[in-house]
Amino acid sequence: MLPASCSHRLVTELQGALAACQKKEEALQQSIARCRVLLQPWEVPSPPSPEPARSTETKPAFTAHEPTPKELKELELLNQALEKALQVRKGICQVQSSKSASSGKTAPSLVTAQAGPGARPRTSNPKACVPAKPPPTSQRDSGRLKKPARASSHRGKAPGNALTHARQPENSMPIEGPSLCPLPSQGQVPGLPTSTPVSVLREAGATGPSPGPEEGKIQPGLRSEAFTLKEKGTQLQLPLFYKKIASRNSSLWAQVQHYQSSADTAVAAAKAHFMERMKVTFDLPGPAISLAEIQEEVNRLDQACHLLTQHLEEALDVNGEAATASLSWEQEYHRLVTLEGLQAAVERHLLRLRELRDAEEQWLGPRPVESSLWGSALCLGGKGSSGSTNHIVYSSVEELQTMTALKLRVTMLKQQIHLEKVLMEELLPLVRSENPAGPAQVALYRAIHSQLCEAGERFSILVRDEPSV
Amino acid sequence: MGRLGRRPREDLGPGALPTAISSLSRALRGGLGPETFRKAKFDLPEAVAELWSLLFSLLWPIHQEGAVAPRDPPDALEGQIRFVKWVLCCYGYGRRHFYQLSEDGSYGSYELLLAFSWLLVYLSLPERFLCLNCVHQGDDAWICLCKDLASYPVSLALGGKGRVDIRYVQWLLGKLRFQWRSLYASQQEQCTLLNKIHLYTRGCHPDPSVGHLSVPELELLRFPESSKQLLQQLESENSCLEAFLEWKHMELVYWQWMDTVMDANPIGIPNAGKQDVFLPEILQYCSPKYITGEMDRVQKNLEALRQRLQETVNQQRAAWHTKVSRCSRRLPRLSELSTAMMKEIQETVGCELAALEQGCEVKSWSHRLQRLVFREAGEPSNSGTHQMTKVIQVLRREEASLEKTFRRLQEECQQELAILARGLEGVIWILPPYQRW
Numbered sequence: 075m076l077p078a079s080c081s082h083r084l085v086t087e088l089q090g091a092l093a094a095c096q097k098k099e100e101a102l103q104q105s106i107a108r109c110r111v112l113l114q115p116w117e118v119p120s121p122p123s124p125e126p127a128r129s130t131e132t133k134p135a136f137t138a139h140e141p142t143p144k145e146l147k148e149l150e151l152l153n154q155a156l157e158k159a160l161q162v163r164k165g166i167c168q169v170q171s172s173k174s175a176s177s178g179k180t181a182p183s184l185v186t187a188q189a190g191p192g193a194r195p196r197t198s199n200p201k202a203c204v205p206a207k208p209p210p211t212s213q214r215d216s217g218r219l220k221k222p223a224r225a226s227s228h229r230g231k232a233p234g235n236a237l238t239h240a241r242q243p244e245n246s247m248p249i250e251g252p253s254l255c256p257l258p259s260q261g262q263v264p265g266l267p268t269s270t271p272v273s274v275l276r277e278a279g280a281t282g283p284s285p286g287p288e289e290g291k292i293q294p295g296l297r298s299e300a301f302t303l304k305e306k307g308t309q310l311q312l313p314l315f316y317k318k319i320a321s322r323n324s325s326l327w328a329q330v331q332h333y334q335s336s337a338d339t340a341v342a343a344a345k346a347h348f349m350e351r352m353k354v355t356f357d358l359p360g361p362a363i364s365l366a367e368i369q370e371e372v373n374r375l376d377q378a379c380h381l382l383t384q385h386l387e388e389a390l391d392v393n394g395e396a397a398t399a400s401l402s403w404e405q406e407y408h409r410l411v412t413l414e415g416l417q418a419a420v421e422r423h424l425l426r427l428r429e430l431r432d433a434e435e436q437w438l439g440p441r442p443v444e445s446s447l448w449g450s451a452l453c454l455g456g457k458g459s460s461g462s463t464n465h466i467v468y469s470s471v472e473e474l475q476t477m478t479a480l481k482l483r484v485t486m487l488k489q490q491i492h493l494e495k496v497l498m499e500e501l502l503p504l505v506r507s508e509n510p511a512g513p514a515q516v517a518l519y520r521a522i523h524s525q526l527c528e529a530g531e532r533f534s535i536l537v538r539d540e541p542s543v
Numbered sequence: 544m545g546r547l548g549r550r551p552r553e554d555l556g557p558g559a560l561p562t563a564i565s566s567l568s569r570a571l572r573g574g575l576g577p578e579t580f581r582k583a584k585f586d587l588p589e590a591v592a593e594l595w596s597l598l599f600s601l602l603w604p605i606h607q608e609g610a611v612a613p614r615d616p617p618d619a620l621e622g623q624i625r626f627v628k629w630v631l632c633c634y635g636y637g638r639r640h641f642y643q644l645s646e647d648g649s650y651g652s653y654e655l656l657l658a659f660s661w662l663l664v665y666l667s668l669p670e671r672f673l674c675l676n677c678v679h680q681g682d683d684a685w686i687c688l689c690k691d692l693a694s695y696p697v698s699l700a701l702g703g704k705g706r707v708d709i710r711y712v713q714w715l716l717g718k719l720r721f722q723w724r725s726l727y728a729s730q731q732e733q734c735t736l737l738n739k740i741h742l743y744t745r746g747c748h749p750d751p752s753v754g755h756l757s758v759p760e761l762e763l764l765r766f767p768e769s770s771k772q773l774l775q776q777l778e779s780e781n782s783c784l785e786a787f788l789e790w791k792h793m794e795l796v797y798w799q800w801m802d803t804v805m806d807a808n809p810i811g812i813p814n815a816g817k818q819d820v821f822l823p824e825i826l827q828y829c830s831p832k833y834i835t836g837e838m839d840r841v842q843k844n845l846e847a848l849r850q851r852l853q854e855t856v857n858q859q860r861a862a863w864h865t866k867v868s869r870c871s872r873r874l875p876r877l878s879e880l881s882t883a884m885m886k887e888i889q890e891t892v893g894c895e896l897a898a899l900e901q902g903c904e905v906k907s908w909s910h911r912l913q914r915l916v917f918r919e920a921g922e923p924s925n926s927g928t929h930q931m932t933k934v935i936q937v938l939r940r941e942e943a944s945l946e947k948t949f950r951r952l953q954e955e956c957q958q959e960l961a962i963l964a965r966g967l968e969g970v971i972w973i974l975p976p977y978q979r980w
Contacts, residue, residue: 081707088715095722102729105758109736112761304739310747310756310764317749319777320680324750326784333791334670344798345664351805352661356637364635369837376841381899383848384944390855391947406866407885410859411892417852419896424845431838438835465752466913468931471738474915477931478730480938486723487945493716494952502956505963516970519963521709524975526956530716532975539971 080500087496091489115302361433368430368437375423375430382416389413490529497526560800563793569786570669572676572779573597583656584804592620592648594655599623601668602630604675621646636661653808660801669787676783678776681757681914682737741917753916 076084312320363371389412468474501522516536524533561577568575575597582590603616603626617623624646631641641658644651662668737758744756756764763770964972 075706075708076712078706081705084712085707085715088712088719091719092715092722095719095726099722099726099729102726102733106729106733106736108758108762109733109740112740112758112765113736116765304743308744308746310744310761312747312749312756312760312764313767316760316763316770316774319774319781321749322781323678323777323784326781326788329788330670330673330784333788338794341794341798344795344802348660348798348801348805349664351802352638352657357639358637358642360635360637365633366635372837372841375845376837378900379841379844379848383844383948384940385896385899386848386852386855387944387947388940404884404888406859406863408888408892410856410863411889412895413852413856413859415892415896417849417856419900420845420849420852424842424849427838427842427845434835434838465916466931466934467916467918469917469919471735473931473935474738475731475734477935477938478734479727480935480942482723482727482730484938484941484945487942487949491945491949491952494949498952498956502959505960516967518709519960519967521713523956523960523964525713525716527953527960528975529953530713530720534975535973537971537973539969541969 076500076504080504083496084500087493091493113302113304361436363430363433365434365437368434371426371430375427378419378423382419386413386416389416494526501526559793559796563790563797566786566789566793567669567797570783570790571597571601571672572783573600580656583652584807586650586653588650588652590652591650591655594652594659595620595624595627595648598627598655598659598662601662601672602627605666605671606630620648624648631658631662634662634665636665653804656804660804669790673780673783673787676780678773678780680759680773680777681753681916682741682759683914737915738917741915745917753914755917757914 075081389409468477505519505522520534520536524530564575564577564580575593579590579593583594599616617626624644628642636658638654638657641651641654644654740758740761741755744761745754747756748754748760759773763773
């Protein structure tokens with residue numbers, strides 16, 4: 075068994091590392107679930123025969139359009155298929171909604187399971203509908219421009235229905251329409267496989283039109299045309315109201331950035347004058363450098379140390395593991411001067427650190443004897459980052475994957491190095507102090523060796539050397 | 544409003560100051576009116592509570608952003624006052640009268656006005672606040688690694704009590720390794736999914752420099768119900784931005800007024816005889832032991848680096864001198880390396896190291912939030928964007944150097960344990976097969 079303080083510290087550090095990884099994993103899973111939901115087929119009610127000029131301000135007591143007998147028959151078939159599907163889904167849905175605390179990972183798998191049986195009766199619909207579609211399509215296209223206006227006006231009728239087409243009987247689901255090119259409005263009604271995981275995941279309060287409890291009220295008369303992002307993604311359009319707000323937003327930010335870049339000298343002078351006057355009135359005792367500035371400088375020194383180490387590694391690594399003899403005169407001299415320069419820089423930084431420490435002591439008084447591992451919950455926010463977002467562009471999925479993999483690797487290495495140092499501090503003294511006694515001790519050494527030297531991946535073999543008699 | 548030019552200052556009349564103050568207030572999402580500021584100039588007590596809560600509502604979110612473990616904000620006025628005093632002390636605000644203000648909020652509006660104006664400059668408050676509450680419409684990508692895993696604080700409570708066996712430690716470490724692997728897999732999956740979404744929605748975004756939709760925007764389309772919140776946030780951000788731009792036009796008036804405020808200076812603070820401000824008491828609000836912890840860590844790293852440099856430099860110098868002496872025995876002067884060239888090399892190295900020092904300053908581009916944009920190779924790109932290839936290069940360099948550091952630590956351990964292994968009697972220690980690549 076390890077000594078108490080050693081155990082405590084090691085377990086603390088490792089549990090902390092595990093907790094951090096766990097947090098990150100959860101965030102990733104949430105993000106993945108969100109993406110998956112979007113990539114699932116989007117359910118939209120299809121317009122049987124859109125007439126763009128029709129006024130649609132009224133409630134959906136659509137009796138203007140008489141259904142043809144052919145369409146009625148198709149409707150019958152669809153109703154039956156839908157009812158079957160709904161019953162199947164009802165069963166699965168209730169199971170799913172009961173475990174609403176499930177993690178994001180299980181929900182998508184349920185989604186795919188549901189989408190399987192549920193999608194089949196659905197995918198047959200578009201094909202059945204398609205023959206009836208072509209004439210309306212051309213009308214739809216011409217009326218496309220009018221759709222956004224209508225859709226936005228429909229937004230006001232939130233609890234009501236905003237379907238713009240005939241023979242949609244009462245739809246109990248709130249349907250609002252962002253403009254979607256071939257289909258003027260978008261409904262969620264039979265979109266069970268896709269929106270239930272949303273209701274599971276978005277328990278924080280987004281009221282996605284979750285159809286769980288309202289399932290029973292779904293009118294069988296709806297025909298829906300599922301489409302995936304893959305097929306029709308390029309035809310999506312953001313709703314007009316959003317576009318307006320977003321474009322206003324970006325133009326305002328552009329103006330703000332313009333102000334930041336072109337500084338007004340009069341204002342700057344006035345501000346500086348004010349700060350000077352304030353400084354004159356400062357009468358609190360203490361060193362000139364504030365605690366916030368101390369923290370910033372310490373961070374900077376940390377970064378500097380990191381960069382200097384990196385530079386050292388690179389300088390030593392010129393020509394690979396080349397022996398000194400193979401370097402040219404210039405290269406060798408370059409290396410020597412670089413190393414000496416690095417040495418001088420390190421000395422400077424250590425000196426500065428000394429000064430910062432003294433200043434900090436003046437502020438905080440004598441330091442506590444034990445150094446606690448608990449980072450303060452409230453650390454001083456830095457001076458802050460500026461500006462709105464910038465764009466980072468990638469050109470292929472491999473690039474993105476490489477970058478994220480590298481980022482992960484770098485943080486992992488940093489964590490590994492930190493843990494290695496902690497392990498060295500805690501375990502090496504055990505090795506040095508005690509003399510090997512029994513097999514338990516030797517086993518301990520074996521474990522320590524494997525962990526410290528081989529990152530726990532390989533083990534040495536210890537053989538007892540019995541003196542042969 | 545849409546002009547990017549500068550409005551001339553002649554149109555600012557006597558009503559400019561209240562307008563300026565109300566714009567500032569709106570930009571900071573606060574409800575303070577110009578009356579409060581006027582009262583504060585004359586040190587009237589009615590303005591005190593409002594100003595304290597203004598200061599608190601500005602400083603708390605800024606520090607929550609930097610904090611790793613979120614804490615509940617103090618409800619009572621007393622707690623808020625203490626927090627504000629602590630923050631200002633850490634920033635180096637030095638007016639003694641401010642710290643002597645009582646914690647019941649009965650007086651001191653003049654001091655608070657001064658403190659507020661000081662913070663406006665020190666923290667560039669309106670801008671900082673806007674950036675803090677900026678609405679994210681795109682897929683965010685953090686390039687910098689400061690907020691990543693290794694910097695999480697460790698709670699002492701996780702340690703538990705009692706002693707554990709080395710095998711438990713080994714088990715935890717193995718668990719950690721598995722976590723890493725699953726993180727990697729999840730991340731790769733997320734990349735693929737994001738890329739698919741970006742690919743499928745090409746051409747849909749009104750902004751041509753972006754070109755495709757992001758996940759929040761798609762969700763807007765998919766689930767219009769939940770989009771209301773996003774829209775509300777955007778609208779309120781727009782009004783804050785507009786207020787900010789108005790403020791910027793009229794800012795000079797405010798600073799001119801502050802000059803008069805400082806001249807006014809209602810001396811005769813009633814508690815001139817109170818006890819002196821005891822600084823450590825204020826700073827005990829949240830004892831920043833982390834600073835000292837950080838300093839210890841940085842010191843250890845720097846000292847280790849110094850030691851390593853010392854060894855390496857001695858080695859190199861010795862090798863250099865032998866080389867030089869060997870040559871100079873044969874030749875009268877060093878023809879391979881003239882003094883001019885030596886000087887040149889010295890200058891080059893000087894420049895390199897200076898650039899390194901510059902690099903220690905915050906890498907301006909990498910600490911900002913970036914929006915992830917997909918663009919096929921070959922399409923023209925703006926100058927303001929940062930290609931991912933650059934980022935990858937930087938990361939590769941870091942990875943290489945970190946790996947070397949890690950290897951070195953392992954070798955150190957190996958040497959030390961080898962000494963031990965030799966000392967073990969009666970045991971033969973067979974090392975695992977040497978697999979270095």
